[in-house]
Amino acid sequence: MTPEERKLRDTKGATLRKQTQRRKEYAAKQLEGQLSKDELDELIDMLCAMPLYKASLTLAEVQRNYKKQYGIEIPGLREASFAGDKLVDETQEEYTYRSQRAQKLGLIRMFATRSIQRLKANARNKKYELKEKEEAAKLGLNIQTYKKQKRALKIITKAKATVPPSSL
Numbered sequence: 776m777t778p779e780e781r782k783l784r785d786t787k788g789a790t791l792r793k794q795t796q797r798r799k800e801y802a803a804k805q806l807e808g809q810l811s812k813d814e815l816d817e818l819i820d821m822l823c824a825m826p827l828y829k830a831s832l833t834l835a836e837v838q839r840n841y842k843k844q845y846g847i848e849i850p851g852l853r854e855a856s857f858a859g860d861k862l863v864d865e866t867q868e869e870y871t872y873r874s875q876r877a878q879k880l881g882l883i884r885m886f887a888t889r890s891i892q893r894l895k896a897n898a899r900n901k902k903y904e905l906k907e908k909e910e911a912a913k914l915g916l917n918i919q920t921y922k923k924q925k926r927a928l929k930i931i932t933k934a935k936a937t938v939p940p941s942s943l
Contacts, residue, residue: 804845815851823879831886832894838887856881 776784810818818837822830841849858874865873911921 834887
């Protein structure tokens with residue numbers, strides 16, 4: 776075997792060993808991230824007890840941290856969002872509780888997908904509103920008058936930009 780062939784063979788073997796090691800580490804990390812039924816129920820109960828806005832933001836942050844740590848979404852949340860049919864040995868009150876809980880969890884999951892972006896956008900909007908109030912106060916105007924003047928100025932500049940220079 777030539778030295779080049781030997782080096783190529785060793786490189787392939789090392790690559791395969793490293794790939795196998797990474798697969799095992801990934802599988803172990805996913806197994807480590809599994810939640811027990813009690814832990815999942817506790818999380819769902821905590822979320823359902825909160826107001827919808829706060830619960831969706833909390834879930835979004837928890838999911839983001841969980842995905843960073845384990846590389847997977849929180850297992851069991853999707854399944855818990857659907858109540859399914861009434862079980863044979865289940866009373867009507869238990870089924871109603873389970874279905875209402877699943878419905879609220881579904882709403883929380885739906886709103887959680889965009890809640891962090893929504894929170895950041897709300898912060899930007901508040902900052903912008905504060906800036907506009909300060910500018911209106913500097914000019915001695917109330918906020919509605921300031922916004923109307925700003926809008927009118929924007930319309931005028933836009934109209935001037937669309938008119939060809941030869942017609943002026």
